[in-house]
Amino acid sequence: MEVPRPLVRWEPKAYTSLAKSMIRYSLIVVVLGLLAFAAYSLLRTRTVDEKLAALRKEMAPKGATIFETVIQGKAAAFLLRDCAVYSIDLNSEKLDQTKVLKPGFYPWFTVCTDQTIRSENGYILVHLANQAIGAGGGNISGGDYRSLDGSIWEKRSGRVWLPVEKAQN
Secondary structure, X not given: OOOOOOOOOOOHHHXXXXXXXXXXXXXXXXXXXXXXXXXXXHHOOOOHHHHHHHHHHHHHHHOOEEEEEEEOXXXXXXXXXXXXXXXXXXXXXXXXXXXEEOOOOOXXXXXXXXXXXXXXXXXXXXXXXXXEOOOOOOOEEEEEEEXXXXXXXXXEEOOEEEEHHHHOO
C-alpha cells in the first residue's frame, strides 16, 4: 500500500517574501514609467495648435480673442486684447506677440468698449472702440481698420481708407 504524500504545507514566510518582491518590482516599473513620461513631456516640442490652445485658455478670462487666418498663403494668428491687435509669431517657441495696431492717442484714461476682428475679401478687418473715463466720457477713439498683410494697416476715414499714421494724426 502506498503511503499518501503529505499535502504541501502553506508557509506564510514564503508567500510574504514573494508578495514583497512583486510589490517592489511593480513600484520600480511604475516609477520608471513616470520618469519616462515626464522626460517625454519635457523634451517633446508642443505643436502650434497646442500652444495656441494654451494661449486661448490663458487669455479668455481677460476678454481677449485669438484670430487665426491665412494671409498670402501663410498661416497667421492675431491676439485682440484691450483694444490693441498683436501679431503672434507662430514660429517662435513661446508665440511671441508684437503690437501691430492700437487706437490713436487720447490724453486721458480710456476703457475698451468694443473690439472685433474678422477676415473678408483678403483683408483682416478690425473694429476698436475706446471710450474716455470721467467727466464727459463720450469721446471715443478707435474706428475701423484693415490690413492685407497684418503689419501695414489702414483706417476708415469717411468713405476712404487712409494709412493709420495719417488718419490718426
